[in-house]
Amino acid sequence: MSLLELRGITKSFDGQAVLRGVDLDIPSGALAAVLGPSGCGKTTLLRVVAGFERAGGGTVTLGGRQIVGPGTHVPPEKRRITVVPQEGALFPHLSVAENVAFGLRRRDPARRGRVGELLELVGLEGYERRMPAELSGGQQQRVALARALAPDPQVVLLDEPFSALDAGLRASVRADVRAALHATGATGVLVTHDQEEALSTADLVAVMRDGVVVQAGTPQKVYRVPQDLDVARFVGEAVVIPATVRDGVVWTALGSLPIIDVAADGVGTAVLRPEQVIIVDERDGLPARVLDTVFYGHDANVLLEVRCPGDVLLPVMCRTQGDLPQTEMVGVRIVGPVSWFPRPAGAGAH
Ligand code: ATP
Numbered sequence: 001m002s003l004l005e006l007r008g009i010t011k012s013f014d015g016q017a018v019l020r021g022v023d024l025d026i027p028s029g030a031l032a033a034v035l036g037p038s039g040c041g042k043t044t045l046l047r048v049v050a051g052f053e054r055a056g057g058g059t060v061t062l063g064g065r066q067i068v069g070p071g072t073h074v075p076p077e078k079r080r081i082t083v084v085p086q087e088g089a090l091f092p093h094l095s096v097a098e099n100v101a102f103g104l105r106r107r108d109p110a111r112r113g114r115v116g117e118l119l120e121l122v123g124l125e126g127y128e129r130r131m132p133a134e135l136s137g138g139q140q141q142r143v144a145l146a147r148a149l150a151p152d153p154q155v156v157l158l159d160e161p162f163s164a165l166d167a168g169l170r171a172s173v174r175a176d177v178r179a180a181l182h183a184t185g186a187t188g189v190l191v192t193h194d195q196e197e198a199l200s201t202a203d204l205v206a207v208m209r210d211g212v213v214v215q216a217g218t219p220q221k222v223y224r225v226p227q228d229l230d231v232a233r234f235v236g237e238a239v240v241i242p243a244t245v246r247d248g249v250v251w252t253a254l255g256s257l258p259i260i261d262v263a264a265d266g267v268g269t270a271v272l273r274p275e276q277v278i279i280v281d282e283r284d285g286l287p288a289r290v291l292d293t294v295f296y297g298h299d300a301n302v303l304l305e306v307r308c309p310g311d312v313l314l315p316v317m318c319r320t321q322g323d324l325p326q327t328e329m330v331g332v333r334i335v336g337p338v339s340w341f342p343r344p345a346g347a348g349a350h
Contacts, residue, residue: 003028003187004049004155009058009068011044018044020211021058026155026204028063031181031188033198036208037234042191045208046157049189050083051076063154082148084158089144090132096143097128103151118146121180138169145177149184156181158190162197174201195235199223207231223273225260229341232271237301239277239316243270243340250340253308254286254316258337268342274301277318278333285331288316293324300324306332 002025011019018041026032034042047053049060051067051074060068062081067074082103090099100115108114119125122142132140141161148156161177162170178201181188192198198205199219206216207227215227226232229240243252250257250270257270278285279302292303302318302325316332 001028002026003063004189005059005061006045006049007059007061009045009048009060010056011041011048011053012056018211019048019055022208022211022213024206024213024216026187026189028187029182029185030203031178031190031201032204032206033190033192033202034206034208034213035192035195035198035235038193040208041211042193042208043159046083046159046189046191049155050081050157051079080151080154082151082153082156084141084144084148084156084161086160087137087140087164090140090147092132094132095128096124096130096132096135099132099143100146100150102147114150115146118149119143121149121183122146123176136169137165138173141165141173142176145180149180149186152184153186155187155189158188160191160193162192163194170197171200177201199235205235207234209234224339226271226339229269229271232339232341237274237317237319239272239274241270241272241314241316243268243338245340245342250338253310253312253314254306254332254334257334259340260337261340263340263342266342268340271339271341272334272336274317274319276334276336276338277304277316278335279304279318279320279322279325280331280333282327282329282331285333288330288332290325290328290330291315295324304330304332 004026006022006024009019009022022045036042048055054073055068059066066072067079097115100118101111104111119127122145124142162174165173205219205222206213215222215231223235232238241252243250244267245263245265250259252270286306288304288306290302291305294301299319299321302320304316304318306314306316308314
């Protein structure tokens with residue numbers, strides 16, 4: 001069952017609609033990522049859930065209890081929801097232990113033990129007496145998470161918590177935050193515009209666009225079976241090619257390809273991922289010219305110009321983990337099924 005249920009959430013600022021009816025279900029104990037481009041309304045949604053903003057309409061239910069609804073606005077401190085803000089925002093004049101203990105009752109005899117437990121959970125045992133200025137950015141974020149977990153919330157909201165960290169550190173702090181949330185059983189909602197972060201960290205990804213959630217599902221589902229062309233492009237690199245469906249098969253300049261979902265005959269667009277493009281010997285695939293390569297270490301992108309039947313030249317991005325092509329001319333094969341989006345009725349050619 002869902003712990004957090006959002007139905008038809010709307011919010012406007014100065015007559016400008018920012019949230020236009022957000023629906024979202026987040027299961028208990030899951031870490032959900034709300035992924036969307038800058039300005040789509042992610043932070044506003046988080047603030048409505050936290051109680052810092054009043055929704056214009058719609059309902060939020062937490063564990064079966066309505067916290068937002070017509071005539072209902074439970075104050076933030078009564079929601080059992082805490083927030084990890086963008087840059088930790090620790091109290092600079094308080095020690096690590098005092099920051100973590102901030103949300104705990106002063107007279108609670110278990111207070112000290114709880115702080116120690118939480119610091120251990122985020123990998124900072126022994127840091128109790130340090131001041132925030134004596135911590136790295138990653139350590140500050142861990143303390144901010146420990147502080148958010150201290151009052152035993154049902155939900156922790158994380159607003160782009162890793163954006164100020166450098167790339168190497170970001171991956172390890174992300175993994176630790178995920179582990180700490182799972183260890184406590186708290187449900188997490190992470191706001192990000194970074195698709196890699198959302199796909200690699202979350203159990204559930206909700207893609208937002210223009211104030212609505214356009215698709216929510218597992219990272220694999222959102223990446224492999226995107227709802228529409230915009231989601232396909234937003235969640236990863238996409239090779240987009242004109243296509244026709246006939247008898248359940250997509251016909252493209254690259255040949256006939258299997259489709260992920262059953263589809264009716266029609267004209268539209270096929271989308272595949274660069275890792276589905278395999279470089280083979282020139283004689284074993286469609287002939288292609290290597291236009292550019294970008295080496296990332298763990299893999300590389302190779303931009304190819306494929307010569308398709310009928311002398312159609314098609315630019316295709318390939319992601320390879322093997323050796324980079326040693327010759328200008330190579331062969332290309334496509335593996336795995338592709339997504340398919342029919343052209344909307346009345347639309348012109350792509
Ligand atoms: P980012 O990733 O850049 O933080 P976002 O998806 O989180 O973007 P929001 O911060 O929710 O987007 O903002 C959505 C829109 O609402 C923006 O156009 C923003 O200017 C506007 N907005 C947000 N808060 C207010 C406010 N208090 N008053 C007026 N407009 C606001």
